[in-house]
Amino acid sequence: MAYFRIEYYSNALRRETSFEVMIPNDPRPGMPDPSEGRPMRTLFLLHGFTGKAGNYVPPDLPAKYNFAIVMPSAENSFYLNGLSTGHAFQTLVGEELVDYVRKTFRLAVKPEDTCIAGLSMGGFGALHTGLAYPRTFSKIGAMSSAFIVHEVAAMQPGGGNDIANYDFFRECFGEPSQVEASDNNPETLVRKLKAAGEKIPEIYLACGTEDFLIENNREMHRFLEAEGIPHEYHEAPGTHDMVFWAEHIQKIVRWMFE
């Protein structure tokens, strides 16, 4: 599988940055080229808190299901447009990179060929970005997701949590007191899309029953049920680690591309 590291000037970040792409279009001798005859689909794959661009899809699946993987590096941004100039990570992933990848690479451009998935902070990012751009992404996969908006909403100046201080969360999510009503809350986006009669991307949530975020995921599941949004919801034994993610990214990829 061909691997691309790309350095470019990001207008969303106002600076040079990098991202990575994997395209299974370099088959070994005797193997078929999955990119032949049909445009290759794309999976935007989001990393978690403290991470960076990297692949955690099993390496045989992209060729098997004919899709490329686009891996942004979004720092610890929660994939949101923060308050500061150049902190526009929602725009980076949901607009700029989508456009840049499509104008640069010969990949499929239709929403039905464009999916987004992530783990932990990237699970939050996948659901939020997918809902923020429902005409761009048709399917969303979110594992062990950091659905922490309600926790952020309760934060006070000088506060924070074990992960980061109040200033950090305010910078990422905006004023905590306003975050629940804001577009940084995936629930707000769901309600707006429903009200506008917009098509909502298909959603697949998965979380381990021992994960410290299990209650946050159950809450999102109940919210989607209450709103009447069809979605897959899967709990399984496991915790917040690569063992769980290695198994469930496979299931998500099959659900997306099979």
Place this chain on the structure above:
Amino acid sequence: MAYFRIEYYSNALRRETSFEVMIPNDPRPGMPDPSEGRPMRTLFLLHGFTGKAGNYVPPDLPAKYNFAIVMPSAENSFYLNGLSTGHAFQTLVGEELVDYVRKTFRLAVKPEDTCIAGLSMGGFGALHTGLAYPRTFSKIGAMSSAFIVHEVAAMQPGGGNDIANYDFFRECFGEPSQVEASDNNPETLVRKLKAAGEKIPEIYLACGTEDFLIENNREMHRFLEAEGIPHEYHEAPGTHDMVFWAEHIQKIVRWMFE
């Protein structure tokens, strides 16, 4: 000249990041290895606003003067410790990377063998970081430096400038109303070092007479004169571009290492 791209977990940033190093220890046949017999010195080289790790020292000089180049990527941080968790770019460059480079590579570790230089935002960063860690760096080179503390100090909520908004500057520099008195102001550091009788690194400032930052640099020059801090100050025809920097980084490198 050997080139290293390093990805590692940064505790200062609370996430995986990267930096670059160049070490002239792979001489072509018939050429001497400058690293033989004496430990190689280090130049921490800082990029400007919108940039990232990259070299702008002429490629023949490191071998000639026996020094390695360490190039952090510090985003648009002004090389300061911002308000948010994980925005500790001063710590990144002045402590974490210095320590990491020294424990990882067989390079010289003494202050007299450790210098720091930069351009524009990186010129500010070089002076500020050098003054914040005067027992780490012995020489500072700052070109076309963004000495903008007094401009930041005057900013009001909702304000900002052509470059970025108020939230951006507050995140980087802290509360604008307090920045002049804070350690984010290089002038504060100079005064504290003087008061404490600490040795101040040697300083070389250069700016083009057509540079939009020329008055800011003249102001810093006058401040250092008024404080009785010996330093080199050079103005020359030129503007805020690579033509000026290519010429003056040569002069700075010779001043540092010849």
Place this chain on the structure above:
Amino acid sequence: MAYFRIEYYSNALRRETSFEVMIPNDPRPGMPDPSEGRPMRTLFLLHGFTGKAGNYVPPDLPAKYNFAIVMPSAENSFYLNGLSTGHAFQTLVGEELVDYVRKTFRLAVKPEDTCIAGLSMGGFGALHTGLAYPRTFSKIGAMSSAFIVHEVAAMQPGGGNDIANYDFFRECFGEPSQVEASDNNPETLVRKLKAAGEKIPEIYLACGTEDFLIENNREMHRFLEAEGIPHEYHEAPGTHDMVFWAEHIQKIVRWMFE
């Protein structure tokens, strides 16, 4: 200018390898995107002996003239198909990479939009590859070219020259006694194209008058004149170094794309 490092499986080399691409499609704010409205052209840019993929085109020219740069790493192969399995560097550059780049990136695919240039060993490679694939490349730029076929032809087992031994040249060029008549000799390709009535790409040769390869370049110039092949031929003061190449790659790029 966006920079791509690509790792992929090369069927020509029978192993994983890498190449680099620069595409000026990430303009800074306020600058035009040269890739808009017209497909971007491509320059295959070849390195010299002891080198690897790298750019020596001035960074402002690709955006100005709307072209991407593709930089293969071809080791010390002279861009020829050697005797050994997996030593197919002519195929790598002239077929595989051309195809791979065209199927992967949204770049122009017509011969009139596809050029090739190189320096030293890469100058030989540019002329040879361009002539071997005259329906792929429309323009050839060759600087300070290592036109050494006649020297190789005279080599005997156990011999060689200051650069490499007999086995090396035999591996790259095939049996020395047969190289002049073979397709590894650019002159052979010229004669065959003439005989077949094939269109020959436009050719630009440049060499410094102090270059140790000047006589080889004069000889190629005389050969092309004798064969009635129209071409640009430029001598100028200079030697086998980046000073000469930095100046003349500019002239070649303007000649190709202006």
Place this chain on the structure above:
Amino acid sequence: MAYFRIEYYSNALRRETSFEVMIPNDPRPGMPDPSEGRPMRTLFLLHGFTGKAGNYVPPDLPAKYNFAIVMPSAENSFYLNGLSTGHAFQTLVGEELVDYVRKTFRLAVKPEDTCIAGLSMGGFGALHTGLAYPRTFSKIGAMSSAFIVHEVAAMQPGGGNDIANYDFFRECFGEPSQVEASDNNPETLVRKLKAAGEKIPEIYLACGTEDFLIENNREMHRFLEAEGIPHEYHEAPGTHDMVFWAEHIQKIVRWMFE
């Protein structure tokens, strides 16, 4: 675990090349730094035919056992010094890289802290290189090794096998008719070391019972037994794939460093 990609000029290859290093010296908060207090050991890790530098050691083991991984890219060279100038891959791995890594990084330099392992072509390379430099490496791990010297010895001009042609094998191994007696044959090295009374590195061989190379590995095992060389030899169900290697590199690493 910190990851280094290094581009440098290789005198063994007579050109610029690259290699990779992983050093577990960037622990996450709360984790110990294994490099503290004791010098970190090194494992030279060799890739197989068609491959390039890459890690296949489970990512938790280097920190656990305090070792860095050095990953050369040796193309399809069988880690031997070929006939051509610049094809000196034995020298590259066994001398140049060992020296370069030791002079560049603060890692352990003693033989007892220096090991070498590989798979397939890299298994051959590990055994051959380890035996060629018995004062550099103290332990050798070779999985599914391509012990093909006797097959090469039987090759005739115009011949070859499914993998590559005669010229390829001659270039890598030297004249086939002479290879068995040459230092490119690990058996020759064993006999010479025995005769000289030199210490032979400890050896660990592993091969899957379904591997197409199983007989070649059994043959090497019998040879070592016949010569009275103590060694570990392990067969287990499995074939020539990552499933086998992922399991057995763990065992080799534990054997080397526990």
